[in-house]
Amino acid sequence: AQKVTQAQTEISVVEKEDVTLDCVYETRDTTYYLFWYKQPPSGELVFLIRRNSFDEQNEISGRYSWNFQKSTSSFNFTITASQVVDSAVYFCALSEAGLGNEKLTFGTGTRLTIIP
Amino acid sequence: DSGVTQTPKHLITATGQRVTLRCSPRSGDLSVYWYQQSLDQGLQFLIQYYNGEERAKGNILERFSAQQFPDLHSELNLSSLELGDSALYFCASSVISGDGYNEQFFGPGTRLTVL
Numbered sequence: 001a002q003k004v005t006q007a008q009t010e011i012s013v014v015e016k017e018d019v020t021l022d023c024v025y026e027t028r029d030t031t032y033y034l035f036w037y038k039q040p041p042s043g044e045l046v047f048l049i050r051r052n053s054f055d056e057q058n059e060i061s062g063r064y065s066w067n068f069q070k071s072t073s074s075f076n077f078t079i080t081a082s083q084v085v086d087s088a089v090y091f092c093a094l095s096e097a098g099l100g101n102e103k104l105t106f107g108t109g110t111r112l113t114i115i116p
Numbered sequence: 117d118s119g120v121t122q123t124p125k126h127l128i129t130a131t132g133q134r135v136t137l138r139c140s141p142r143s144g145d146l147s148v149y150w151y152q153q154s155l156d157q158g159l160q161f162l163i164q165y166y167n168g169e170e171r172a173k174g175n176i177l178e179r180f181s182a183q184q185f186p187d188l189h190s191e192l193n194l195s196s197l198e199l200g201d202s203a204l205y206f207c208a209s210s211v212i213s214g215d216g217y218n219e220q221f222f223g224p225g226t227r228l229t230v231l
Contacts, residue, residue: 033217043204045222052215091159102210102218103149103172106159 002027004094006107013082014115021077021110023092029053031097034068034075035104039089051075052097079112087114118142120223122207128229134195137226141188141209147171148190149210149220150182154203165190197230204228 003026013019025034036048049059051068059066063080079086089111093104119142129135141148150162161174165184176182179197184190194201204227208220 043227044224045206047222050217050219052217097217102220103161103164103174104151104220105161108158 002029002032002094002096002105004092004105004107006090006092006110008110009108010111010113012113012115015084016081018078018080019082019112021079021090021092021112023075023077023107025073025075025092025094027094027096029096033095033097033102035091035093035095036066036075036077037091037093037106039091039109041088045091048077082114084114084116087112118221118223120207120209120221122205122223122226124226125224126227126229128231129197130231131197131199133197133230134193135197135228137192137194137205137207137228139190139192139207139209139223141190141207142211142221145209145211145221146188147210147218148184148188149208150176150190150192151206151208152203153206153225154200156200157203159206162192194228199230202228202230 005024032053034051038046056068065078067076089109091109092107095102121140123138146167149164153159162176163182164172168184179195182192204225206225207223210218210220
């Protein structure tokens with residue numbers, strides 16, 4: 001069975017600090033996809049990134065970066081120079097590949113608060 | 117805006133009642149997924165339909181049912197409602213992306229409150 005663990009329930013940092021959100025996953029599949037979603041106070045789910053299990057390259061998008069390590073089954077998310085607009089709940093998720101049934105298994109989320 | 121629409125945005129009802137949530141997928145998307153976000157269970161997959169047929173089932177209660185119509189919109193029916201059914205219900209539709217993965221696009225959700 002698939003499982004995603006986000007051990008950090010809540011994190012608070014002062015604006016401009018860097019912050020890393022942890023994600024550990026479990027799956028028996030050799031091919032799978034990992035995701036991060038942002039849920040701002042308004043409630044919608046905002047897609048941030050998708051990575052497949054064959055691509056362990058770290059990715060950077062502006063102030064956001066992701067570190068994927070298969071050896072530790074982790075897919076961590078770092079926000080550099082945090083801003084108040086980054087305050088939200090962040091979800092890590094896992095999906096099997098192919099077959100037309102890519103249901104997502106979500107972690108419990110990390111509530112990030114950026115203090116001005 | 118993902119292109120997925122959900123109605124209503126908010127729904128308040130009483131225990132024991134029945135409600136229907138509606139989802140219109142993006143134009144051309146054949147697959148619809150339903151997810152429930154509750155305080156107790158977190159964000160969890162309920163059910164998936166593909167071109168009118170049930171494709172996969174998750175932790176969906178027997179009191180809940182869904183269907184996808186010929187025009188591809190989907191409805192999630194919740195009956196004999198309990199306080200614990202209060203949640204945010206998301207619909208997502210999917211399209212095959214360039215690398216063959218079925219990319220899901222989420223709607224804004226329907227917030228259900230059971231009093």
